[in-house]
């Protein structure tokens with residue numbers, strides 16, 4: 105039985121820590137050639153880890169095993185879900201956080217975290233050109249952030265009484281959102297007790313943007329059904345395709361009807377840092393609330409999410425309940441340094457250090473450089489797809505997400521065949537090559553989807569992807585036609 109004394113021994117920690125940093129540095133060095141997502145069966149994985157518990161292990165062996173059995177976001181062949189490879193410096197920030205167990209619920213338990221959080225929010229608001237007076241906080245993920253912002257919308261726009269105190273009563277509130285929005289919006293609305301009808305999905309156009317010309321009719325219909333519209337949500341950008349709603353048109357609509365205007369910028373808000381693509385976010389500064397994940401395009405590990413309110417005091421609206429042992433409510437002064445007043449979480453880790461370390465040690469341009477780089481990889485890749493007659497590009501990318509499919513003209517494929525073909529290509533690609541990408545359904549048809557998050561992905565990797573798809577697709581098509589003749 106290893107003793108508690110050894111567990112907390114600084115010399116042991118130094119040895120283990122140096123060894124881990126060496127392991128990680130070697131790992132980062134090896135990732136240029138790494139299979140992005142090595143195949144593993146859940147049952148085998150479970151047995152492997154169960155053995156470690158049964159037989160015991162050393163920190164070195166345990167850490168090596170976890171590394172081996174992980175998805176390698178730092179591989180240039182990683183083009184999968186919207187998770188960026190975290191900057192190694194930020195991983196060191198997390199190590200520090202792990203030792204001090206930095207918390208930010210109340211100032212006296214997390215002083216550094218509280219002030220860094222305020223500065224991170226202020227700096228990000230400046231970078232994204234949000235309006236003066238913007239305030240907010242960090243929270244655990246876009247899902248929770250959207251819920252928190254919508255709770256603020258409920259508090260601000262509730263017609264009479266207090267939903268926090270009295271519940272929803274007979275009111276049937278609803279929000280308007282692009283049908284392409286992330287499912288967490290629907291989830292948030294249901295959590296608030298507004299049910300399925302609480303989300304009014306607005307159809308999207310051929311570029312998967314909300315058809316804002318349908319909004320007037322949608323609000324009349326909702327009202328005629330006895331619903332009470334409270335908010336409208338703009339997507340910047342959408343999960344499947346990275347499309348950006350017309351935020352200016354949505355802001356106009358919200359103003360006309362006195363609705364709360366929220367923007368889900370979990371993925372795409374950082375695109376405002378890219379001079380060529382920033383125009384897609386015109387109107388961002390007009391939102392009452394906006395959220396952004398720092399773990400999708402801002403080089404942080406998950407979960408790190410900012411919630412921003414145009415009118416800073418709205419950040420305090422959501423949770424009115426008393427917690428006398430933690431917070432004093434005998435004053436109306438907004439004690440910004442007690443973050444627990446504004447967040448869903450009570451104990452919340454000091455995630456601000458992640459962003460603050462990049463801002464203070466590298467400067468804010470590093471974020472712009474990253475966003476421009478990954479958007480450029482996506483734009484170049486999309487151009488290659490468009491130029492290749494064997495492929496179909498779903499739409500020009502607004503950011504670092506590219507949806508496309510293999511679509512040879514001969515032999516002629518039915519729509520279902522084409523879906524199967526692309527699904528098979530994707531499965532074989534992931535099983536047999538270094539590449540990891542995902543698939544999505546657009547208008548019910550299967551497309552391949554790349555999210556370029558690794559700034560080290562080069563032209564040889566993207567060109568190699570098209571070649572690999574072509575070769576696997578050709579093989580499958582040949583086999584099929586042999587079988588059918």
Ligand SMILES: Cc1ncc(COP(=O)(O)O)c(C=O)c1O
Pocket residue numbers: 186244245246247248286288341342343368369370371397407409
């Ligand atoms: C547009 C959008 N909103 C919200 C979320 C949920 O964010 P999180 O995974 O941080 O909870 C996602 C996740 O992919 C997203 O793409």
